[in-house]
Every structure is written in C-alpha cells, then in structure tokens.
Amino acid sequence: MFAIAMAAILVTMALALARARLGPTVFDRILALNMFGTKTVLLIAVIGFLTERPDFLDLALLYALMNFIGMVAVLRFSKYGHFADTEPEKKAE
Amino acid sequence: MSLTDVATQIIVILLLALLVGTATTIVRMRDLWAAVMLTGIFSFLGACWMLILDAPDVAFTEAAVGAGIATVLMLATLALTSREAKPPPEFPILPILVVFMAGAALVFGTFDMPHFGDPSAPAHTHVMSEYMNDTVPDVRQSAAHRDKTHDEHDDSQHSVAHHGVGVPNIITSVLASYRGYDTLGETVVIFTAGIGVLLLLRGRRERRDVEEDEG
Structure with missing residues (x-):
C-alpha cells in the first residue's frame, strides 16, 4: 500500500516537473517548486513508513518548515526584486 | 523485507530518472528564472535520494542550501x-x-574506493571501532539501566559515567x-562567509542609495 502511495507521489512529482518546465508564467514555476517541496515532504514520510522507520517524520516536518520559508523568500523577491528594506519613500525624506 | 528492498530500489531508479530529466531540462532551458526554479527541484530530488541512502543530515543540508539559500541567491x-x-x-x-x-x-577515481559498507574500508578500521565501543554500549547500558532502575547495585551507571559521551546517536556523538572542534571550525568558517556576503550586499545597496541622492 505504501508502494502505491509512493508511485502516486512520484507521478505527481513528474507532473510538477513538467509544469516547471512548461509553465508560461513565473508563478506557474514558483507553484511547481512549492508543490515539489510538498511532494518531497510526503515522499520522505512514505519512505519512513515503507522502511519501518517512522522517525523520518521529524525530517519531513523540518522540510515542510524550510520549504515554507524558502517560498516566502522567493515570492518576496519576485515582488520587490531585492531583499533590502522595502520602503524607499522613507529614504527620500 | 525483500519486497521493501525491491520497492526502495524502484523508487531510487525513478528518482534518478527524474534527476536526469531535470538536469537535461536545466541545460536546455534558456529562461534563467525557470532554470533557477528547476535547480530547486533538482535539490529536492537529490535530498530525497540521499535520504534513501541513509544520510539524512546530508540530505537536509542539500535541501536547505540547494533548494533554499542557493535558489534565493541565484534569483538575487x-x-x-x-x-x-x-x-x-x-x-x-x-x-x-x-x-x-x-x-x-571522477568515475576512474571511484574504482579505488571501497565498496559500500565494506567492513575493511579505511573509514571503519582506524578510530571508528573506538567510537563504536564508546558510544553504542553507552546506549545499551543506559537502556538496561532504565529497565532495572530498582536494582540497587548497578555497575552500569558507573560505566555510563566513564565511557562515551552520553549522546545516544553515534553520528551526533562523532x-x-x-x-x-572540527565542527566548531566549520561553523566559524560558514558564519564568517555569511557575514562577509551580508556586508558586501548591504554595502552595495547603501552606495547605490547615496548615488541616487547625489543624482
């Protein structure tokens, strides 16, 4: 059963990869990357149960947190174009 | 058990196939933004593969650096x-x-390397046995100690205090x-590099602001 879940996750990974490859807009690709991170979390969880080491679940949680932070960084960057402070009107005074 | 092994092998093959597909896509891609996103995907796939190879710490570094920081730096x-x-x-x-x-x-160089899990590999023959002897009985003794907490004359508590470092995971103890000190040195190097990069980026930004003010 875990093997079937694994196969489904791998297929979804391939689909996300196809979207990242084809995606016409920037946001298709960001979404594909985010989805790929989520699928990585799921894959790690399923690997943990498949190989009977459920303590991999902690790692999966860490991956989820890191994926979230990385995605916030990428989105913020794609909006502002830099990581410095985002209020240029304050500097003008 | 063998069924699990077969399933794991198939997963590894599929992951490697996805890795090859991602790499060829990155090479052929002309849109650099998409290429950066695909390098993030490549890192996630590599992290999955390393995790299956029983290297969770390397896998986590790969995901944090490759998919997290490297993507952001590439976008910058x-x-x-x-x-x-x-x-x-x-x-x-x-x-x-x-x-x-x-x-x-590189492939030629791997011919000299010992096989995976070879007990006579150099990594297992020098200080490794000492570490194993110091750490693994430590865990067993503390588990045994936990089991028979009501025994009054327990030598294991004494040896726990003397042997090993009290860390249950052998990799963590090493x-x-x-x-x-080695790890401390690595951390200092990485921390210094991070400070340097931050200083460089910030200095550049302030100089641009000064130029804008003058102009």
Whole structure:
C-alpha cells in the first residue's frame, strides 16, 4: 500500500516537473517548486513508513518548515526584486 | 523485507530518472528564472535520494542550501544580470570534451574506493571501532539501566559515567563531541562567509542609495 502511495507521489512529482518546465508564467514555476517541496515532504514520510522507520517524520516536518520559508523568500523577491528594506519613500525624506 | 528492498530500489531508479530529466531540462532551458526554479527541484530530488541512502543530515543540508539559500541567491544574481541565456554560437566541442574528461576521471577515481559498507574500508578500521565501543554500549547500558532502575547495585551507571559521551546517536556523538572542534571550525568558517556576503550586499545597496541622492 505504501508502494502505491509512493508511485502516486512520484507521478505527481513528474507532473510538477513538467509544469516547471512548461509553465508560461513565473508563478506557474514558483507553484511547481512549492508543490515539489510538498511532494518531497510526503515522499520522505512514505519512505519512513515503507522502511519501518517512522522517525523520518521529524525530517519531513523540518522540510515542510524550510520549504515554507524558502517560498516566502522567493515570492518576496519576485515582488520587490531585492531583499533590502522595502520602503524607499522613507529614504527620500 | 525483500519486497521493501525491491520497492526502495524502484523508487531510487525513478528518482534518478527524474534527476536526469531535470538536469537535461536545466541545460536546455534558456529562461534563467525557470532554470533557477528547476535547480530547486533538482535539490529536492537529490535530498530525497540521499535520504534513501541513509544520510539524512546530508540530505537536509542539500535541501536547505540547494533548494533554499542557493535558489534565493541565484534569483538575487538574476536581478543584477539578464534573465535570458544567450544561445551558444556553435556546437561546443571543447567544453563537452573537458566535461567528459573530468567525468571519466571522477568515475576512474571511484574504482579505488571501497565498496559500500565494506567492513575493511579505511573509514571503519582506524578510530571508528573506538567510537563504536564508546558510544553504542553507552546506549545499551543506559537502556538496561532504565529497565532495572530498582536494582540497587548497578555497575552500569558507573560505566555510563566513564565511557562515551552520553549522546545516544553515534553520528551526533562523532560530529558534536569527538570532532567537536572540527565542527566548531566549520561553523566559524560558514558564519564568517555569511557575514562577509551580508556586508558586501548591504554595502552595495547603501552606495547605490547615496548615488541616487547625489543624482
């Protein structure tokens, strides 16, 4: 059963990869990357149960947190174009 | 157990196939933003593969650095340069030759390496047995100690205090205790590099602001 879940996750990974490859807009690709991170979390969880080491679940949680932070960084960057402070009107005074 | 092994092997093969597909896509991609996203995907796939190979710490570093920080740094670079790669003028014979030579040299180098899990490998023959003897009985004794907490004359508590470092995970004990100064040095190097990069980026930004004010 875990093997079937694994196969489904791998297929979804391939689909996300196809979207990242084809995606016409920037946001298709960001979404594909985010989805790929989520699928990585799921894959790690399923690997943990498949190989009977459920303590991999902690790692999966860490991956989820890191994926979230990385995605916030990428989105913020794609909006502002830099990581410095985002209020240029304050500097003008 | 063998069924699980077969399933794991199939997963590894599929993951490697996805890795190859991602790599060829990155090479053929001209849109650099998409290439950066695909490098993030490549890192996630590599992290999955390393995790199956029982290296969760390396896998986590790969995901944090490759998919997290490297993606952001690449995007920061893209903001300073162009977002499209120029197509190569002609078929790049020389670079392909160089890459193939380097790859062949690396593969040739692996022939000298011991097999995976070989007990006579150099990594297992020098200090490793000492670490194992110091750490693994430590865990067993503390577990045994936990089991028979009501025994009054228990020598294991004494030996727990003397042997080992009190860290249940052997990799953690090697990294954080036996090679603690080594790890401290690595951390200092990475921390210094991070401070340097931050200072460089911030200095550049303030200088641009000063130029804008003057202009």
